[in-house]
Amino acid sequence: MITLRLYSRPVKGFVRAALAAVRPATVLPSPNIWHWPDVYEVENRAQDVDGAIWQALREACDWTGGDVVDVGCGDGFHLVRFAKHAKSVIGVEPHPPLVQRAAKRVADVPNASVVAGPAQRLPLPDASADLVHARTAYFFGPGCEPGLSEADRVLRPGGTLAIVDLDGTAEPYGPWLCADEPRYRPAEVEEFFAAQGFELRRVRALWRFETRADLEAVLRIEFSAKIAARAIAQVPGLSFEVGYRVHTRRKPTGLVLR
DSSP states (O other), rough: SSSSOOOOHHHHHHHHHHTTSSSSOOOOOOTTTTTTTHHHHHHHTTTTTTTTTHHHHHHHHTTTTTEEEEETTTTTTTHHHHTTTSEEEEEEOHHHHHHHHHHHTTOOOTTTTEOOOOOGGGOOOTTOOOEEESSSSOSSTOOOHHHEEEHHHHEEEEEEEEEEOTTTTTTHHHHHHHHHHOOOHHHHHHHHHHHOOOOEEEEEEEOOSSSSSHHHHHHHSSSOOOHHHHHHHHSSSSEEEEEEEEEEOOOOSSOOOO
């Protein structure tokens, strides 16, 4: 996706992102975090409680002592986690209220900061990052080439671009996601990233909520009313697994012969 942080209901965002790719620096409004940031905070706390995604990322691109850019950082939830081991971490976010929330979150974290800007024009110098990370934020297949190029510009030789998105083939979340937007084709997205030279790791992450009310509130901001009701009915307790795809691509350190 070429908008920086597309906070839309999961698959609807994928299709809208592809359409937005032809428009420079377009930022699409979100129906969830832009309107319900506190509920989205609950969602962030519930996601990946066992750290499966973090483990996959670290195995693919250890950022210890490096400079990290989190594209589409939202209210900065992941910045503190990166900052524990990185030399520096910069969150990039286009929506002013979220920029403010993110800046407040990292106000006491000396090696973390937040800047405003779109993914197509990252307000960062060339070759300034060792890891560019985007989690369920952008890059959902064909049309995102300008964003990929911009990430490559910011990366140092040998640096890694890591894109974490939802796996539309994995039960139970994938079918809910695809039902909400039938035009989304998970196989096409995977084929695109493979053709762009990305390696793929599939991850099963546990979402666990403190209360049933929290779980239902999150599902209602992520899906249309009909699909949210279906999802709520299919989850009897306080937790469920969600499939993710971790796409990673390392920037070459020398000349690339074609």
